[in-house]
Every structure is written in structure tokens, then in C-alpha cells.
Ligand SMILES: *[C@@H]1O[C@H](CO)[C@@H](O)[C@H](O)[C@H]1NC(C)=O
């Protein structure tokens with residue numbers, strides 16, 4: 001029998017991505033477009049505009065929002081006015097507060113059930129960090145294989161699947177007044193479907209794309225993760241291994257600890273664990289076409305609010321010599337689905353004996369490389385010191 005005594009260590013994906021929409025008012029008399037195939041375009045308005053009561057004339061006018069006035073979706077860090085991001089050098093702590101409230105109860109601070117420890121995201125912390133992407137100089141600087149590898153590979157695939165969609169939206173749907181749509185604009189509309197669904201419950205942007213468009217979008221998202229912080233990135237495994245090692249240490253020490261990191265760390269962690277190992281494609285997922293038989297499908301691993309939970313199990317031993325004994329096992333719960341480790345599933349319910357898991361973590365270290373060496377750091381980089389019990 002499986003005896004789940006302590007589902008404990010936990011990573012919460014805190015989705016902080018923010019989409020900002022800027023409207024331009026330099027063509028207020030633009031004609032309305034009413035395409036029966038794009039009814040949703042005419043039914044979309046800006047939910048963020050303050051003081052809005054009901055709809056206003058231009059809310060329904062897609063040309064007003066898109067037409068020739070671009071760029072109509074801007075990244076917030078390109079805006080000159082203060083955005084929703086915290087000011088430079090500041091961090092928002094509320095997310096962790098809210099996490100603690102949900103996990104330990106609203107009175108966690110008063111009853112001292114948990115203490116808040118703030119870990120800076122600065123370069124000099126070396127390996128003693130929750131944000132290895134910010135402390136690995138080679139990852140930041142390597143223009144070909146580093147952080148930018150993700151967007152570069154994404155752009156290659158965007159160029160494969162998006163022009164046909166833009167063509168359809170402009171020509172087949174009688175929207176020639178829009179002129180053209182760039183790859184980024186169409187990709188932005190697809191992202192908008194997700195972000196708006198999250199914030200408003202539904203999004204009319206979802207309706208203008210076909211099922212095949214969505215399969216391509218899913219693949220495009222897989223590519224950016226794969227090459228930015230996944231198996232296609234030579235730094236990812238070493239970055240994710242730091243947290244994996246620290247958490248493994250906690251798992252060994254007993255059932256009473258928990259840790260949480262942010263969503264940007266899920267891909268390196270998944271890579272360090274080798275849980276989505278793909279013998280056919282790793283480390284080159286094609287950018288020229290979508291491959292259906294890939295193992296790296298991140299939509300179910302890193303969706304909005306995605307999370308990975310390491311569950312430490314204590315189970316009776318099966319050994320005849322010691323029938324009353326107990327043994328610790330690990331299993332990985334990804335968004336409420338138990339995902340067996342491909343290399344270790346001999347325990348109850350396809351779990352991994354904790355002792356064996358420790359060996360795999362050591363083995364992965366030699367495969368992914370030492371953080372300091374991989375990242376080009378010369379001094380002693382240390383290790384994660386702040387994840388500990390009590
Ligand atoms: C586009 O316009 C043409 C010519 O007016 C018309 O025949 C066609 O039905 C229109 N298509 C759509 C999708 O509105």
C-alpha cells in the first residue's frame with residue numbers, strides 16, 4: 001500500500017508575465033471593419049482602461065486598434081512611463097506572502113509558522129541563488145547558445161507558420177485595410193488569447209485561430225523553452241541542477257521542509273532532472289517544421305499557474321528480512337499528474353527510491369557540468385545555503 005505521509009517540497013510557478021496594450025489615437029476616423037469570420041475583432045475592448053463604463057465607439061473598431069498604427073502590443077520594458085514592473089532594484093514580496101498564506105494559513109507570520117527570507121537576484125551570489133539565469137555570465141553573454149538562443153530559434157519557426165495566418169487574416173477575411181500583420185503581431189494575438197483568458201475568463205482572440213494554428217503556437221512555445229532554458233541550451237542543466245541538489249539534500253534530511261521557486265526555473269529544473277528526456281530529438285528540436293512525436297511538450301508542464309511538486313513518501317519496505325521497516329521514496333507531481341522518472345521508477349506507484357534518486361542527481365551533475373565551470377566563473381561559486389530545515 002502506498003502511504004503518502006508528506007507531500008511537501010513544492011515549486012510554485014508564479015506567473016508574473018504582463019502584457020501591456022497601447023492604443024494610438026492618430027486615426028480616429030478609421031472605418032469600421034466587420035468581417036463575419038472575425039466577429040471577435042469587433043467585439044474586443046481594452047479591459048485595462050481606467051474608469052471605463054460600458055463600451056465606447058472605438059472599442060469595437062479593430063482598425064483603430066491595429067490598423068497601420070502599430071506597434072499595438074508593446075513590451076512593458078520599452079515603455080517610458082512607469083509600468084507594472086517594480087522599480088529598478090526593487091522586488092515584490094507579496095507573491096510569496098500570498099503563497100505562504102495559502103500554504104500555512106493566514107496567520108503564518110504571527111504564529112511563526114514560516115519566516116520570509118529574501119534572496120537577492122544579483123550576480124555575485126554565484127551558485128547560492130534561486131535565479132541562476134542571473135548569475136551565470138556565459139548564459140547571459142553567449143549570443144548564440146545563451147539566453148537569446150530561445151527567441152532566435154522561436155523567430156525561425158514563427159517565420160515558418162505565421163505568414164500564412166497573416167495572409168489569411170488580411171486577405172481571406174477581407175481586412176486589407178489593415179495593410180499587413182507582422183509575425184510578432186500575430187504571435188501577440190495568440191498570446192493575448194491566453195493572457196486575456198486568465199484575467200477575464202475568456203478572450204475573443206482565441207476564436208480567430210484554427211486548431212492547426214494552435215498546434216503551431218504550442219510548438220513555438222516549446223521551442224522557446226527548449227532553447228532558452230531546456231535541453232537545447234547548454235547552460236540550462238547546470239543552472240537547474242543547483243536547486244535540484246539543494247532540494248535533494250532536504251528530501252534526504254526528512255519530511256519537514258518545503259521550497260518554492262519561480263516559474264522561470266521550471267524549465268532548467270525539468271532539464272536537470274531529465275524527466276522529459278527525448279532520445280530522438282535531444283538536443284536539437286527542429287525549427288523548420290513541427291514534430292508531433294516530441295517528448296518536450298511544455299503546455300502541460302508550464303501552463304499558467306503550472307507547478308511541480310516533489311512528494312516524499314514513506315512506505316513499508318518490501319524486504320522479507322525487515323518486514324516492519326520503512327523506506328523513503330520520491331515521486332514527481334506535475335500539475336496534479338504523477339510523472340515517473342524515466343530512469344527510476346522501481347518504487348510503489350512508479351516512485352523512485354530516495355537513495356537511488358540521490359545517485360541520479362549525482363550522475364546528472366557530471367552530465368550537465370559544474371555550474372562555475374559551465375558559466376565561466378573563476379572564484380568559488382558556493383552552493384545554495386538558504387534552503388535548509390528549521
Ligand atoms: C470578401 O469580399 C468578397 C467580395 O466583396 C466577398 O465575396 C466575400 O464573401 C468576402 N469574404 C468574407 C470572408 O467576408
Ligand SMILES: *[C@@H]1O[C@H](CO)[C@@H](O)[C@H](O)[C@H]1NC(C)=O
Pocket residue numbers: 127242245246248249250382383384
Ligand atoms: C549539494 O547539496 C549539498 C546539501 O545537500 C551541499 O552540501 C553541496 O555543497 C551541494 N553541492 C553543490 C556542488 O552545490
